[in-house]
Amino acid sequence: MPAAMNWEAVIGLEVHCELATATKLFCGCPNVFGSEPNTNVCPVCLGLPGSLPVLNRQAAELAMRIGTALGCEIRPSVFARKNYFYPDMPKDYQVSQYDQPINLGGSLALPDGSTVGITRAHLEEDTGKTTHVGESGRIHGADYALVDYNRAGVPLVEIVSEPDLRSAEAAKAYVNELRALLVAVGASDARMEEGSLRVDANVSVRPAGSDRFGTRAEIKNLNSVRSLVRAIEHEIARQVAVLAEGGRVLQETRHWDDTAGRTSTLRSKEEAEDYRYFPEPDLVPLAPDEGWRARVGAALPMLPSRRRARLAAAAGLPEADPLVVTVVGLDLDELVLDAVARGAEPRLALNRAANELAGRALVAADPFAALLAMEVDGRLTATQAKAVLAEMAERGGDPEAIARDKGFEVLGGDTLEAAVEEVLAAHPGEWQRFVAGEAKLAGFFVGKVMAATGGRADGRAVTALLRQRAG
Secondary structure: OOOOOOEEEEEEEEEEEEOOOOEOOOOOOEOOOOOOOOOOOOOOOOOOOOOOOOOOHHHHHHHHHHHHHOOOEEOOEOEEEEEOOOOOOOOOEEEEEOOOOOEEOOEEEOOOOOEEEEEEEEEEEOOOEEEEEOOOOOOOOOOEEEEEOOOOOOEEEEEEEOOOEOOHHHHHHHHHHHHHHHHHOOOOOOOHHHOOEEEEEEEEEEEOOOOOOOOOEEEEEEOOHHHHHHHHHHHHHHHHHHHHOOOOOOOEEEEEEOOOOEEEEEEEOOOHHHHOOEEOOOOOOEOOOHHHHHHHHHOOOOOHHHHHHHHHHHHOOOOOOHHHHHHHHOOOHHHHHHHHHOOOOHHHHHHHHHHHOOOOOOOOHHHHHHHHHHHHOOOOOHHHHHHHHHHHHHHOOOHHHHHHHOOOOOOOHHHHHHHHHHHHHHOHHHHHHHHOOOOOHHHHHHHHHHHHOOOOOOHHHHHHHHHHHHO
16 A cells, blocks of 8 residues: 555544442442452452342443433343453453443534444443553563452443544543543543543544545553543554555554553454353343433433533633633533623633632632622733632632732823833833834733732733834
């Protein structure tokens, strides 16, 4: 194949989401992170002879919440044994759902307006965690391995997308949106750093314009969005290089080495027949009735996509606007909407919420709107408004009283003009360049005036004076 050929990536993701239940999927062991190894185990999750599983009702309901939020069809489902011989499952099989999953079909709308199809979202139990001890940290070259079965039997929903993604950035947007949805419906804390959300990426490439799929490689257990993006970008480049040189991409499972920044062969890709699925004989089918499904649907909160649409409409901005996306992601959209309803300028409200209130205590809508009005009216500079808002978030209080206590007073009239004149006189070269048309120097002069006045100057007023002076 010619090296100059244009290539298109085809990406599908399998997202493994641990459910926020109190106990495991088929037994009463605690579902908690960070316990001492092998302390949250019992005969059921260890697969000891004579033990029998009992399905966790809460896990089934959380799976239905996910399916409903994704627009899936909730169907009668059957659990199956997925047989494999790795030490992370002591019974040598995993209980999952195969040909009859609880959630089928569906889609997820992304902030940019695109939609990714959902193939299925099925229930299964998680596996244990194997740690290979040695310099490589992998099975090859390990001195020995340690297994922790605390995670074995924790309830999972595996959400399988259609191969609708075409770039690493699109995959990132999909995972971020799905993570926000899972948290919103209360199904999971979705903490990738704790392993409660993990992603497998199926990546292939094909000539641009082709409708045939290439041979895919699966990259396993990506546990951060950054790793997801880097791994997909690397794998696309690797496959293009192989094909451009006349080689053949192998269907296989690959490991992502975050330190080295590359993927490597882990094992040949298993197919369904390799797992020898058969119905789990110790569990009856799961068949939610219409009433249960209706109650789950009625209890769902407003989803992130709807919240973005509502906020964007109130602010007069596109749903994909970064401020809209950020404010919804920080759960500050209700505050901004309430402030806008009280007359606050929408973009300023979004800016202050996104940039000043992230990680802080929530302020009330009335004082927040009042503070924004003070900034719009020129009674506070942007710097002063940020300081007042920080005080409000920390201790509460009235913005006018806080501003008065801090001695904030916007400079104006002759005092401001004198400060500007002093700065211009100190920087004649920069002033000549500004007059000649180097507009970006306005920020330089505003910063100098703000420093000279202890932050009491209004940046907009300074910019207006500069333009007036420049003619």
